[in-house]
Amino acid sequence: MRAKGKGLAVATALLLCGVLAAVPWFTNFGTQRLMVEIFTVFAIALAWNLLAGYGGLVVVGHQMFVGVGAYALFALSNRLELNPWMMLPLAAIATGLFAVVSAYPMFRLRGAHFAVGTWVLAEMLRILTLNNEWLGAGGGMPLEALGSFDRWTRNAGVYWAALATGVGTLVVARTILRGRLGLALMSVRDSEAAAEASGVSIRRAKLMLWVIAGSLTGLAGAVAYMNTLQVTPDATFSLNWSAAAIFIAVLGGIGTLEGPILGTLVYFLLRESFASYGSWYFIGLGSLAIVTMVFAPGGAWSLITRKWPVDPFGVRRDMPRQ
Incomplete structure (x- = not known):
C-alpha cells in the first residue's frame, strides 16, 4: 500500500511538472514573468529556510548570495560572450565558492552577531559592486548575451530555467x-552539545549546508535577473530579498519543506492583490508575520498538520518513545 501511494505521488508530481513545463505555449509573457518570480523567490526562501530552520543559521544578509549569483552570470555571459543558460551552473558554482570563503569569518560569529554579520557582508558587497566599473558600477549591466534570441525563446528559456531551479531546489532539500x-x-539544531557528544562534526555539517544553500540561492538569483535583463547593485543586494524569504518561511512554517510552498503562494497572492496600497501593504505583511509568530509559531503548515498529520515529502522524523 505504501509503495502504491509513493508511486501515485511520484506520478502526480511528474504530471504537475509536465503541465508547468507547457506553460509557455498557452500563456502570455506577463504570466510567464510572474511565474519566474514565483519559482525563484520560492527557491530563495526554501534555501533560507534550510539555513535557519535546519542549520540554526539565521541569515539577514541572504541577498549576498542572490547578488553574487546574478553578477557572476552577467559578467561571465557578457565578458566571455557565451550562452547565458550555459553559464547558470557556473553562476551557482561561483556562489558556492563565495560561500566557502565567507564561511570562515561568518562562522566565527554566533547568534545575533552572525545574523547582523551576514547583513554587513551583503552591504560590503553592494558597495564594492557600486564602485566597480568592470561590473557597471552604479548603473549595473544589461544581459547583452540574450539579445541574440527572439522574444519567445528568451522568455520561454528563462521560464524553464526558473521552473528547473524551483523544482531542483526542492529535490535537493528533500534529499x-x-x-x-x-x-x-x-541534531545540531536541537542541541549542539548533544550532537557533538554523539560524534557529529558541527562545523562540517553547517559548512556543507551553507555552501549548498548559497549555491542554490545564487542560481535562483541568476535566473531572477535573467528575467529582468539588468542587474544593479542596489537591486541585487537589496534587503528586500531577505525580507521576502523570512516572511515566506515564517508564514508557511520554518523547519518544513511544505512551509515555503504555502508561504510563497500567500506572499504572491497578497502582493498581486494589495501591492498598489503602498506602505499599507508592507504594514499588512508585517502585521501578518507578527500575528503568525504569536498565534502559530510553527506557521500555517503546523495548523494543517495539527488536524491532519500528513508528511507529503517524507522527511519528518519522530522522536523515539522512551
Missing part, C-alpha cells in the same frame, strides 16, 4: 533532509 546530513543538522 538532504532524508540523508545523514539532514539527521546531523536536526
Whole structure:
C-alpha cells in the first residue's frame, strides 16, 4: 500500500511538472514573468529556510548570495560572450565558492552577531559592486548575451530555467533532509552539545549546508535577473530579498519543506492583490508575520498538520518513545 501511494505521488508530481513545463505555449509573457518570480523567490526562501530552520543559521544578509549569483552570470555571459543558460551552473558554482570563503569569518560569529554579520557582508558587497566599473558600477549591466534570441525563446528559456531551479531546489532539500546530513543538522539544531557528544562534526555539517544553500540561492538569483535583463547593485543586494524569504518561511512554517510552498503562494497572492496600497501593504505583511509568530509559531503548515498529520515529502522524523 505504501509503495502504491509513493508511486501515485511520484506520478502526480511528474504530471504537475509536465503541465508547468507547457506553460509557455498557452500563456502570455506577463504570466510567464510572474511565474519566474514565483519559482525563484520560492527557491530563495526554501534555501533560507534550510539555513535557519535546519542549520540554526539565521541569515539577514541572504541577498549576498542572490547578488553574487546574478553578477557572476552577467559578467561571465557578457565578458566571455557565451550562452547565458550555459553559464547558470557556473553562476551557482561561483556562489558556492563565495560561500566557502565567507564561511570562515561568518562562522566565527554566533547568534545575533552572525545574523547582523551576514547583513554587513551583503552591504560590503553592494558597495564594492557600486564602485566597480568592470561590473557597471552604479548603473549595473544589461544581459547583452540574450539579445541574440527572439522574444519567445528568451522568455520561454528563462521560464524553464526558473521552473528547473524551483523544482531542483526542492529535490535537493528533500534529499538532504532524508540523508545523514539532514539527521546531523536536526541534531545540531536541537542541541549542539548533544550532537557533538554523539560524534557529529558541527562545523562540517553547517559548512556543507551553507555552501549548498548559497549555491542554490545564487542560481535562483541568476535566473531572477535573467528575467529582468539588468542587474544593479542596489537591486541585487537589496534587503528586500531577505525580507521576502523570512516572511515566506515564517508564514508557511520554518523547519518544513511544505512551509515555503504555502508561504510563497500567500506572499504572491497578497502582493498581486494589495501591492498598489503602498506602505499599507508592507504594514499588512508585517502585521501578518507578527500575528503568525504569536498565534502559530510553527506557521500555517503546523495548523494543517495539527488536524491532519500528513508528511507529503517524507522527511519528518519522530522522536523515539522512551
